[in-house]
Every structure is written in structure tokens, then in C-alpha cells.
Amino acid sequence: MMDADNRPFAIRHYSPAQLREALKRMYLIRRFEEGAEDSYTRGMIHGTMHLSIGQEASAMATCMELTDDDKITSNHRGHGHCIAKGADVGRMFAEFFGKETGYCHGRGGSMHIADVKTGNLGANGIVGGGLPIAVGAALSAKRLGKSDVTVCFFGDGANNEGAFHESLNIASVWKLPVIFVCENNGYGMSTSTARSTAVPHIAQRAAAYAMPGTTVDGNDFSAVSEALHIAIARARAGDGPSLVENLTYRWRGHSKSDRNRYRTKEEIEAWMAKDPIARFRAELIAHGVLDEAGADAIASQAVADVQKGIEFAKASAAPDLSEVTRYVYAEAAL
Amino acid sequence: MNVQSNPVTASDTNARVLSYAEAIREAMAIAMQADPTVILMGEDIGVYGGAFQVTLDLIDRFGPERVMDTPISELGGAGVAVGAALTGLKPIFEFQFSDFAMLAMEQIVNQAAKLRYMLGGEAAVPVVFRMPSGSGTGAAAQHSQSIEAWFGHVPGLKVLQPSTPEDAKGMLLAALADPDPVMIFEHKLLYKTKGHVPEGSYLTPIGKALVRRTGSDLTIVAGSIMLHRALEAAEKLATDGINVEVIDLRSIRPIDRDTILTSVRKTGKLLVVYEGVKAYGVGAEISAMVAESDAFDYLDAPILRLGAADAPVPYNPDLERASVPQVDTIEAAARRLVRREV
Structure with missing residues (x-):
């Protein structure tokens, strides 16, 4: 038997049931996004979408220790965050299909997907838009005497927005329970971090705001979960915010309009070889959390859940056209 | 600049006199006392008391948290x-000057x-955003604007402009x-103006305009400080037998269509006065609202708008004064309208 101390953090720290559920949700994210992409190609989803395929470990490991009372703010590449926080893929597909049964009753779509009941305050179409909101949610928890924390997901592009700097500063000055999670996938649309960002690692910017900053391999589930474990504990203890940078990669383009003129095939293939789901699955098998057959069963279940979700979305009713102004204001106030 | 409240508003016979700033401060204190989730946020609103002293001493009563x-x-x-x-709080956020809200348009318009x-x-x-606004303080182009119409264009917001301490x-x-x-x-020039303010808690309905002066010859729609200038102009016009109805446009969004259209049907003439830049402003919306309604048939003269000059707010005091509607320009416009010299 292996020396327990040498096992990866996640294996040591989480129960087999938790780890199996995490793998399930990572498969669910992948299959959900593939299903969304396929539905888009078939014309069942309009608009655009930003896929996070290749970034599943970052989303799931970040959310491992969050309860439904803990909040997240998400960004335009937010499907994974939503599923990792506990959303139902059927209601997500319904939203993408523009149906009344969707999480946002068909008013938000992919870019504003949210599930307030599981603490997901919503994806955001504005780069950096969620950062001050996350700090505000952390302020609420502190003022209301709750031990909840807020995790703020954003990409490398957001770290050059003023909102990033103002938010980190305020969170630090007021010692708020918020964890800033930068998913650094190397590109803000087409512009690389090397061409846009003055520091080699975004986590270095934490120093300017007197908070811990950590850069981890974002495709290593265990490394991400350990960094978040430390940051969440610090936030719950009232010691203030942290910045965690998950280095990862999106296999797909920025959005559906991306013609991939700024990345090489070799670069994409090299990252595809570092598939975070395959890596986590192998790790769980290596440490006896499950076997190949068990992992296959989990993967198959994700496929079935996604199929069921698409069927639910297809069968759902569209919003009534007379209700175009519904939800602009609270209904009781009118 | 003492405006008697219209008798239709809640008003004690023994109501105290407070300044506009004191009335706002009293509202904040009442709300904070009653509801622990109400918090104040802003630049220099604590010990300093805010740039216009509106939050003065509240930090002593409610603490820095x-x-x-x-x-x-x-x-x-x-x-x-x-x-x-x-996520559960009710913040009152003070922009030190409403002009500074332009730095926060993203959060106000795209998010809130x-x-x-x-x-x-x-x-x-x-959330409540407090927006100290308007010209007349010599603070020039970046501290004197009236940008309420910008927010009137945004579904999801409500936009108010009180003209009296009571409101x-x-x-x-x-x-x-x-x-x-x-x-x-x-309006920054209103902070020190005084008026009757009822004790305790009461709510001024959002989205309701108020007829502050009844008349039959002409309707003037004006809010905030322009209400006071319009009322003063109306008094002067009354000495010449011109009876002006003056509507206090207390809410820009939602807007009180019924009160405005009812008045226009009665008087047949409309002058809209506002401090924002005239083009694409509050007056354009109100004019179009009348033109698109049955009240159009009651008009017996063109609609007139008086707004700010098509320029940033200037520094020179005479230029500054000339750049926005004043009592004399409102009076002159009303006379032209009544004579149909437009």
C-alpha cells in the first residue's frame, strides 16, 4: 500500500464518492459543451457561445469545497463553472435553446447562464464585469455574519481591465472572503498574455494588493483543489482574499466566429495531449478510487444525462412573445 | 427658494423645516435604524461627511462598517x-459628483x-445610486453635468429627481x-434650500409627476431646480394674466404619462424645461410622447424645449448661467409660446 503522505492532495483529502462525482461532472461539462456545439451546428441554438473544452479541471476542482451558500461569479466561458457548481444540464440546454424552462427563462442564453439556487450569480458578457460583483457578494457575507465565501472566475483577458485592479484592491483593504480565480488559457480572444500582460504570471499581480498569489497547473485537478482549499480556508477564517491562477488551455476557438489564425495546430495538439479529464481519470484509477469499468460507467452516464437534457430542452415551450418586457422590473413593484 | 408642497402630498400641518441635504440625511438615518442591511458607500462619506456634507455625522451614529x-x-x-x-444588502452608493458615474457606466448599465x-x-x-448633479457651482465641464437622460434610456433603472426636501x-x-x-x-444648488419635511417614514411614489401649480394657458414640465425656476417664471407671467400650469417631473423613468397628457389636453401648449443638453434629452422624450398621443390634437402651438446649450458647461460664471435655462429665459419662451411666435 502506498504511503498516504505521497498521494496527491485530492486523493488524500476527498472521499471516493466526492472524487467520482467530480469526474462525473467533468465528463458532464465536456459532453454538455459538445452537445451544445452540435446543437449550434444543427441550428437549434443561435447566437454564439464560448466553449471551455480542455478547462474542465479548473472549473470542477475550484468548486470542490463550495456549498450552495457559497457564491460564484462566472464569465463568458462559464458553462463549466455552472455545471461544477451543481446546475442541471437540462435547464442549461433549455436556456441555450431559448426556452421558458431555461435557467433564465430564455432571456440570458449561454453568456448569462446562472443558477442562483446553487450560488451561481451568473456568467457575464463583459470581460471583468463579475469581479466587483464578487467582491460585493463577499461584503454581504461579511456584513450579514455568514461564513460563505465567493469565488470569482475570470480569464487572463480580464486581468488588464480596471475592474480587476479596483476589485482586488477593495477586497484586500476590506479583508473580504473572496477568491479570485484566473483561468489563464493563454489568450484574450486572439491576443496572447505575452503580448498583453506586463508580468509573466498573473498571480504576481496579487503582490500589488497584498494578498497571496499562486500559479498552478490548471489541468491538474489535485493542484487546483489544493490551491483553492488553502484560499477558501483563509477566506473563511476572515483573513481576506487570494488570487489563484490556473494555467490551462481552450481547445476550441474563442467563440463560434474564431478562424484560429493566431494559434498553431501543433500548440493545440500539444495541449490536447494534456487532457485534464483523462489525467484525472487515470489518477483516480491509479489510486484505486475506481476501475476502468467504473470510469466508463461514469462517462456513459454523462452521455445519457446530456441526451436527456437535450430532449428536455427540445420539448420545452418557448417564451410568450407578449412577455418581452417581463423581468425588466420586479413584478410586484409595477 | 421656498416651495410650498402641493397639498396632495403627505404633509403635516406642523411639519418641520429642513434643508434638502438634511432631509436626505434623515431618510438615510431612518432607513439604517429600521433595517440593518442598509449600508452607505462612497468616497469621503465618513468622517468628511461627503463632498456636500449630506452624510455628515452618520458614521458616528452607525459606525464605519x-x-x-x-x-x-x-x-x-x-x-x-x-x-x-x-446578495442581501441594500447599499446606498454616493457618487461624489454624478459626472463620476461615467467611470462606472459598465456596472450601472450592463450589470445593475x-x-x-x-x-x-x-x-x-x-441598490440606490445618489447622484449630486447640475451646474451653477463654478466647477466647470466635468463637475456640473446633468446626465439623467442618459439613464432614462436604460430599461431596468428607475431615475428620480426630487425638487423639494420633502420629496x-x-x-x-x-x-x-x-x-x-x-x-x-x-441638484447641488438645492442641498441648502429649505422646506417642510414630515417626521418619520413616508414614501414618495416612484413614477408620479406632480402638478405644483395649476393653470389654463400653458403647461410647463420641469423637474429638480428647473421646477423652481419655472414656478418663479409662472408667478411673473401671472401678473400679465398668463396662467401657467407647472408639472414637477419627479421621475424620468418611469415617466408619468397621464399627468403630462392630461395637462396638455387642458392647456393646448407645452414647454419642457430641463438642465441636460437639449438635444436627445428629456424634452425630446416628452415631446414625442405628446406627439404620439391623442393630446397632439389639443395642441394649438408647437411644442418648445429649453435645455442646456450644445456645449460643455463653461467655467466663466456668466457663460455658465447663460448655458442653462434661467427664470428669464423660461419666462421669455413661455411668452413666445402663448403668442405663438415660435
């Missing part, structure tokens, strides 16, 4: 207020105004009771 000086970070600060409102809709009614953002208090309390984001434009 509820009267929070923010860094000079309008985008971040306003966004923190939005996030706090989304749209979150309820984008989330299909599953979220609420009960300044009642509107702030109504804004706090409202589940949606509300922006209150407070």
Missing part, C-alpha cells in the same frame, strides 16, 4: 454595491440594470423600498 469610505474607484465601488445588493432580466427574474439588485426624503425611502436599482439625481 455601515458608512463605508471607498477608495477612489468608481467602477469597483459601484460594482461592489451591485454585488452586495444582489440588466441582471434581473438576464437572469429571467431570478435575481434582484436593490428628497420620501424618494430616498421609496427607492430603498423598491426591489430594483434606483438613481436619484440631487
Whole structure:
């Protein structure tokens, strides 16, 4: 038997049931996004979408220790965050299909997907838009005497927005329970971090705001979960915010309009070889959390859940056209 | 500049006299006393008392955890207020000058105004933005603007402009009771003006204009400080037998269509007076509203608008005065309209 101390953090720290559920949700994210992409190609989803395929470990490991009372703010590449926080893929597909049964009753779509009941305050179409909101949610928890924390997901592009700097500063000055999670996938649309960002690692910017900053391999589930474990504990203890940078990669383009003129095939293939789901699955098998057959069963279940979700979305009713102004204001106030 | 409240508003016979700033402060204190989730945020609102002393001494009563000086970070600060409102607090965020809200347009317009809709009614953002506004202080182009119409263009926001201490208090309390984001434009020249203010808590209804003066010859729609100038002009016109009806446009969004159209049907003439730049402003909306309604058939003269000059607010005091409607220009416009010399 292996020396327990040498096992990866996640294996040591989480129960087999938790780890199996995490793998399930990572498969669910992948299959959900593939299903969304396929539905888009078939014309069942309009608009655009930003896929996070290749970034599943970052989303799931970040959310491992969050309860439904803990909040997240998400960004335009937010499907994974939503599923990792506990959303139902059927209601997500319904939203993408523009149906009344969707999480946002068909008013938000992919870019504003949210599930307030599981603490997901919503994806955001504005780069950096969620950062001050996350700090505000952390302020609420502190003022209301709750031990909840807020995790703020954003990409490398957001770290050059003023909102990033103002938010980190305020969170630090007021010692708020918020964890800033930068998913650094190397590109803000087409512009690389090397061409846009003055520091080699975004986590270095934490120093300017007197908070811990950590850069981890974002495709290593265990490394991400350990960094978040430390940051969440610090936030719950009232010691203030942290910045965690998950280095990862999106296999797909920025959005559906991306013609991939700024990345090489070799670069994409090299990252595809570092598939975070395959890596986590192998790790769980290596440490006896499950076997190949068990992992296959989990993967198959994700496929079935996604199929069921698409069927639910297809069968759902569209919003009534007379209700175009519904939800602009609270209904009781009118 | 003492305006007697219209008798239709809540008003004690023994009501005290307070300044506009004191009335706002009293509203904040009442709300904070009654509801522990109400917090104040803004630049220098604590010990300093705010640039216009509106929050003076509130930090002594409620402490720095509820009267929070923010860094000079309008985008971040306003966004923190939005996030706090989304998760259980009721923040009153003071922009030191309404002009500075331009640094926070992202959070006001893209986030606060749209979150309820984008989330299909599953979220609420009960935040109040206080917006010290307007010209007349010699502070020039970046500290004197009247940008309320900008926010009138945004579904999801409510936009108010109290003209009296009584309404300044009642509107702030109504804004706090409202589940949606509300922006209150407070004219800086009104902060020291006094008027009767009822004791205790009362709500000035959001979205209701008020006929402050009845008349039969002409309707003037004006809000905030322009209400006072319009009323003064109306008194002068009355000495020549011209009876002006003056409507206090207390709410820009939602706008009180019924009160305005009813008055226009009665008088047949409309002058809209506002301090924002004339083009694409509040007056354009009101004019179009009348033109698109049956009240158009009652008009016996063109609609007139008086707004700010097509220029930034100038520094020179005479230029500054000339750049926005004054009592004399309102009076002159009203006379031209009554004589149909337009």
C-alpha cells in the first residue's frame, strides 16, 4: 500500500464518492459543451457561445469545497463553472435553446447562464464585469455574519481591465472572503498574455494588493483543489482574499466566429495531449478510487444525462412573445 | 427658494423645516435604524461627511462598517454595491459628483440594470445610486453635468429627481423600498434650500409627476431646480394674466404619462424645461410622447424645449448661467409660446 503522505492532495483529502462525482461532472461539462456545439451546428441554438473544452479541471476542482451558500461569479466561458457548481444540464440546454424552462427563462442564453439556487450569480458578457460583483457578494457575507465565501472566475483577458485592479484592491483593504480565480488559457480572444500582460504570471499581480498569489497547473485537478482549499480556508477564517491562477488551455476557438489564425495546430495538439479529464481519470484509477469499468460507467452516464437534457430542452415551450418586457422590473413593484 | 408642497402630498400641518441635504440625511438615518442591511458607500462619506456634507455625522451614529469610505474607484465601488445588493444588502452608493458615474457606466448599465432580466427574474439588485448633479457651482465641464437622460434610456433603472426636501426624503425611502436599482439625481444648488419635511417614514411614489401649480394657458414640465425656476417664471407671467400650469417631473423613468397628457389636453401648449443638453434629452422624450398621443390634437402651438446649450458647461460664471435655462429665459419662451411666435 502506498504511503498516504505521497498521494496527491485530492486523493488524500476527498472521499471516493466526492472524487467520482467530480469526474462525473467533468465528463458532464465536456459532453454538455459538445452537445451544445452540435446543437449550434444543427441550428437549434443561435447566437454564439464560448466553449471551455480542455478547462474542465479548473472549473470542477475550484468548486470542490463550495456549498450552495457559497457564491460564484462566472464569465463568458462559464458553462463549466455552472455545471461544477451543481446546475442541471437540462435547464442549461433549455436556456441555450431559448426556452421558458431555461435557467433564465430564455432571456440570458449561454453568456448569462446562472443558477442562483446553487450560488451561481451568473456568467457575464463583459470581460471583468463579475469581479466587483464578487467582491460585493463577499461584503454581504461579511456584513450579514455568514461564513460563505465567493469565488470569482475570470480569464487572463480580464486581468488588464480596471475592474480587476479596483476589485482586488477593495477586497484586500476590506479583508473580504473572496477568491479570485484566473483561468489563464493563454489568450484574450486572439491576443496572447505575452503580448498583453506586463508580468509573466498573473498571480504576481496579487503582490500589488497584498494578498497571496499562486500559479498552478490548471489541468491538474489535485493542484487546483489544493490551491483553492488553502484560499477558501483563509477566506473563511476572515483573513481576506487570494488570487489563484490556473494555467490551462481552450481547445476550441474563442467563440463560434474564431478562424484560429493566431494559434498553431501543433500548440493545440500539444495541449490536447494534456487532457485534464483523462489525467484525472487515470489518477483516480491509479489510486484505486475506481476501475476502468467504473470510469466508463461514469462517462456513459454523462452521455445519457446530456441526451436527456437535450430532449428536455427540445420539448420545452418557448417564451410568450407578449412577455418581452417581463423581468425588466420586479413584478410586484409595477 | 421656498416651495410650498402641493397639498396632495403627505404633509403635516406642523411639519418641520429642513434643508434638502438634511432631509436626505434623515431618510438615510431612518432607513439604517429600521433595517440593518442598509449600508452607505462612497468616497469621503465618513468622517468628511461627503463632498456636500449630506452624510455628515452618520458614521458616528452607525459606525464605519455601515458608512463605508471607498477608495477612489468608481467602477469597483459601484460594482461592489451591485454585488452586495444582489446578495442581501441594500447599499446606498454616493457618487461624489454624478459626472463620476461615467467611470462606472459598465456596472450601472450592463450589470445593475440588466441582471434581473438576464437572469429571467431570478435575481434582484436593490441598490440606490445618489447622484449630486447640475451646474451653477463654478466647477466647470466635468463637475456640473446633468446626465439623467442618459439613464432614462436604460430599461431596468428607475431615475428620480426630487425638487423639494420633502420629496428628497420620501424618494430616498421609496427607492430603498423598491426591489430594483434606483438613481436619484440631487441638484447641488438645492442641498441648502429649505422646506417642510414630515417626521418619520413616508414614501414618495416612484413614477408620479406632480402638478405644483395649476393653470389654463400653458403647461410647463420641469423637474429638480428647473421646477423652481419655472414656478418663479409662472408667478411673473401671472401678473400679465398668463396662467401657467407647472408639472414637477419627479421621475424620468418611469415617466408619468397621464399627468403630462392630461395637462396638455387642458392647456393646448407645452414647454419642457430641463438642465441636460437639449438635444436627445428629456424634452425630446416628452415631446414625442405628446406627439404620439391623442393630446397632439389639443395642441394649438408647437411644442418648445429649453435645455442646456450644445456645449460643455463653461467655467466663466456668466457663460455658465447663460448655458442653462434661467427664470428669464423660461419666462421669455413661455411668452413666445402663448403668442405663438415660435
